[in-house]
Amino acid sequence: MTSYRTVFISFACGVLLWTLMTQTNHYLTSSHLHFFLGGLLIAFPALRLPRREGWRAVLLIGLWCDAATPVPFGLHTLLFLWSHATILHVRGRFPHQETLFGVIVALIANAGLFAAVTLAMLPNNPMPASVVPRLGFDLVMSELVIVVISPWFFALHEHALEIGGVSLRRERRGLL
């Protein structure tokens, strides 16, 4: 039961971040500026949650993002799961509970996901060379936003889990 609660809370936090991101982007359209925070969506489940719960949460977040965008259905899901698997593979070698490490992982994952979505969408663009400055600016701004909001989002995630009766510290010690 705790497992499903963990997945649900993590997914709800992801949806909250996605909503805030889309609303911010809504107001920024007249400036032709867009924030992409895919890396931050998966950083916490990949770094802090147990493998199975994190995987399920990332799967749901990926499907949620796929439904809201005109990419081939499953693209975000696949990329998010791939990033999740990669982070899981290496997280044991690093201080993955540290917020600073979480921010760095979110930044790297975000840049990778941004590049992957760009590669997937580039064939639809008739003038791919002229879109590069815009892509670069959007990516830099997105990374800056991640640096600013990551600590808040990690804390929110952790507190939401605590409120929901899921203690990550106790789970790590094997008390639950």
Add this chain to the structure above:
Amino acid sequence: VPAKRFDQAKPFLVLGLVLAVWLIAPVVLKRLARASFFEAQAPIEYAAATVRSLQDFWSLRSRSKNDLIEAGQQVSHLIAHYETSTQANAALRGEIARLEELLRLPSFPAYRSEAARVVRRDLNAWWHRILIRKGSNYGITVGAPVIFIGGVVGRVTEVGAYTAVVELISSPGVRLAGSISGDNRPINYQGGNNPTFGVARGRAEYVPLDLSASPAAPLRLVTSGLGGVFPPGLVIGQISQLEAGADGLFNAGDVLLDPRLNAVSEVTVLVPLKKE
């Protein structure tokens, strides 16, 4: 050691398994999953749009009575102007119908106008889309043209129960048939890449060589009616400069779109009345 290695590779094995299941999963299942998540997002979008409307309402409430009286006077002037235009339009429609009958011309497709509020704008380097607050509950169909006060907005690409997605004409890769106002030769319009903090723009191709444009005397690009999606005469944008195309047979140039397109909040969907 092999058990530890297997444990480390487990996430990738699971990922491979998911990918295999996804590839063999029936299309119906994928569509169902997409539709479920799409519809699940609608209440969130709707709530956010309602909060924005409430903000507008309370900001308008803070205006003084003098401002409201002045705005009311402006609206009444506009109504008087539009009433005159409506009468002129009715006379012109009658004339068109008479000529169509006399010359036995095929009639233009008929549309029903459905005004809708924009719930969310999603404009980035990959795509330009908006979500509107009406869907199949108002009879909106995929492919229906969408217009606003500044001309063409785009066309409906996806319809949900209560919302619909519109792809904007500024979206890279969008193509539609246009012509210069007062000239019926067809021109190809294509959505372009929009620079940060710049004006939305597209690209006009296959412009006849005898046409020229300058910032002082720009050409007005309108829909040609070819292709059957958009009625003719709707404004797409302005061409302020033309250069010789790569083949030398035609000109090409940037099309400046209405700046209000990036902040559009109200649109009209032209729902076709009869299917061809």
